[in-house]
Amino acid sequence: MQIWAIANQKGGVGKTTSTLCLARGLAESARQVLLVDLDPHASMTRAFNVPRHPVPLGTHELFSADAPSLDALARTTPIDGLRLLAAQPGLATLERRSATQPGLGMALQRALANVTHLYDYALLDCPPTLSLLMVNALAAADRLVVPTQTDPLALHGLADMLHTAEMVETSRRRPLARFVLPTLFDRRTALGQQSLELLHGLYAGRVWPDAVPMDARLRDARAIAANAPLTGAGAEAYRQALAWLLVQPPATSPQSQAA
Numbered sequence: 069m070q071i072w073a074i075a076n077q078k079g080g081v082g083k084t085t086s087t088l089c090l091a092r093g094l095a096e097s098a099r100q101v102l103l104v105d106l107d108p109h110a111s112m113t114r115a116f117n118v119p120r121h122p123v124p125l126g127t128h129e130l131f132s133a134d135a136p137s138l139d140a141l142a143r144t145t146p147i148d149g150l151r152l153l154a155a156q157p158g159l160a161t162l163e164r165r166s167a168t169q170p171g172l173g174m175a176l177q178r179a180l181a182n183v184t185h186l187y188d189y190a191l192l193d194c195p196p197t198l199s200l201l202m203v204n205a206l207a208a209a210d211r212l213v214v215p216t217q218t219d220p221l222a223l224h225g226l227a228d229m230l231h232t233a234e235m236v237e238t239s240r241r242r243p244l245a246r247f248v249l250p251t252l253f254d255r256r257t258a259l260g261q262q263s264l265e266l267l268h269g270l271y272a273g274r275v276w277p278d279a280v281p282m283d284a285r286l287r288d289a290r291a292i293a294a295n296a297p298l299t300g301a302g303a304e305a306y307r308q309a310l311a312w313l314l315v316q317p318p319a320t321s322p323q324s325q326a327a
């Protein structure tokens with residue numbers, strides 16, 4: 069099983085949309101995929117219409133002392149090959165608990181280690197904050213995919229995220245391959261074009277050579293999470309991005325100097 073964290077400390081850059089579209093692409097090619105919603109706001113969980121009440125079992129349970137097996141917590145989705153670990157608002161309280169409960173930073177990695185034989189990929193949809201949940205994702209991941217909005221301010225968020233990844237890589241002593249996925253690209257604006265050029269200049273070789281365009285059909289996550297064909301320029305762009313990601317070599321040594 070390969071574990072991909074989809075993360076950016078900046079909000080609204082397309083993390084959840086990217087997670088869903090990449091997962092759908094993997095499922096289309098008959099891979100078994102586990103989606104893990106690590107965001108207390110639970111956008112991905114909502115996209116799958118998981119009821120809020122009673123509070124669903126899911127990600128939060130992984131952090132309890134007597135955690136059930138992850139597989140027992142994962143729920144089926146309408147899409148063949150995709151299973152979901154639902155997020156709950158209670159995840160927001162984890163930060164406080166971590167002060168008194170050591171080892172919470174590795175809970176996800178431990179849980180995923182028990183299901184490697186069941187899935188080909190685990191995709192982790194991260195919250196937009198440098199939190200215990202993000203640290204869990206980065207500690208567990210083989211790859212980090214950073215969706216980055218193509219505007220100049222978003223580039224600061226990307227630099228922060230890559231710096232965090234570098235620190236995690238150093239502390240876990242295992243390489244973390246990182247890739248940049250330009251999103252929400254507006255071809256008509258000079259600012260979009262300039263930002264894209266800047267991205268390639270700064271992070272050559274790590275950036276998917278194209279960009280996911282603005283596409284109204286990607287605006288409703290529930291449509292992406294439904295069992296209907298995904299069409300349109302945005303969905304097609306994500307298929308191409310996935311094909312590119314799949315042929316990128318794993319990191320064999322720390323990438324710290326290059327990012």
Ligand SMILES: Nc1ncnc2c1ncn2[C@@H]1O[C@H](COP(=O)(O)OP(=O)(O)OP(=O)(O)O)[C@@H](O)[C@H]1O
Nearest residue numbers: 079080081082083084085196281282283286287288
């Ligand atoms: N390519 C796109 N074209 C049009 N709308 C998009 C596209 N990608 C994402 N969106 C929309 O932009 C908004 C932010 O996207 P998304 O929720 O995926 O970002 P996020 O990084 O997960 O946000 P958060 O930080 O709040 O978790 C959503 O309303 C989403 O539907």
Ligand SMILES: [Mg+2]
Nearest residue numbers: 083084107111
């Ligand atoms: Mg999100």
